[in-house]
Amino acid sequence: xxxxxxxxxxxxxxxxxxxxxxxxxxxxxxxxxxxxxxxxxxxxxxxxxxxxxxxxxxxxxxxxxxxxxxxxxxxxxxxxxxxxxxxxxxxxxxxxxxxxxxxxxxxxxxxxxxxxxxxxxxxxxxxxxxxxxxxxxxxxxxxxxxxxxxxxxxxxxxxxxxxxxxxxxxxxxx
Numbered sequence: 001x002x003x004x005x006x007x008x009x010x011x012x013x014x015x016x017x018x019x020x021x022x023x024x025x026x027x028x029x030x031x032x033x034x035x036x037x038x039x040x041x042x043x044x045x046x047x048x049x050x051x052x053x054x055x056x057x058x059x060x061x062x063x064x065x066x067x068x069x070x071x072x073x074x075x076x077x078x079x080x081x082x083x084x085x086x087x088x089x090x091x092x093x094x095x096x097x098x099x100x101x102x103x104x105x106x107x108x109x110x111x112x113x114x115x116x117x118x119x120x121x122x123x124x125x126x127x128x129x130x131x132x133x134x135x136x137x138x139x140x141x142x143x144x145x146x147x148x149x150x151x152x153x154x155x156x157x158x159x160x161x162x163x164x165x166x167x168x169x170x171x172x173x174x
Contacts, residue, residue, distance in 0.1 A: 026113040036129045036138030049091035062126045064136045065099045073099035
């Protein structure tokens with residue numbers, strides 16, 4: 001059997017079952033299953049230059065901004081571009097002046113579906129993971145969600161037709 005034939009051997013019924021199974025897992029499995037990365041933090045009184053140094057050293061695209069251990073904001077590469085460089089602020093500016101305040105977040109016990117919805121609604125690539133006292137405990141990235149989907153549901157992911165409601169009549173290729 002050719003490679004293309006194997007990929008296209010998924011019937012509409014199998015596809016629907018896989019989608020239903022995936023949907024159920026996204027509602028049942030919690031954010032903790034995604035193993036969020038350890039939180040990378042910066043204090044609200046520190047400078048943008050400090051944030052850039054930390055981001056460069058840790059090779060990360062965002063930092064959680066804290067004050068007295070509580071999450072008060074998030075600073076991302078997008079914030080650096082829009083709120084600092086685009087407006088000509090010096091790197092000596094306080095991180096609290098340019099951060100995104102009151103970031104959307106999730107808790108470890110929240111379903112994965114909630115995290116995906118929040119990321120999609122806000123066009124976020126990172127979500128802080130907090131405890132019940134609003135203390136950061138990790139960062140959830142869209143990359144972790146994609147890895148979860150591919151690892152747990154490879155047939156559903158790899159066999160997606162370009163239009164999920166249309167199925168080819170014959171295998172493609174020569």
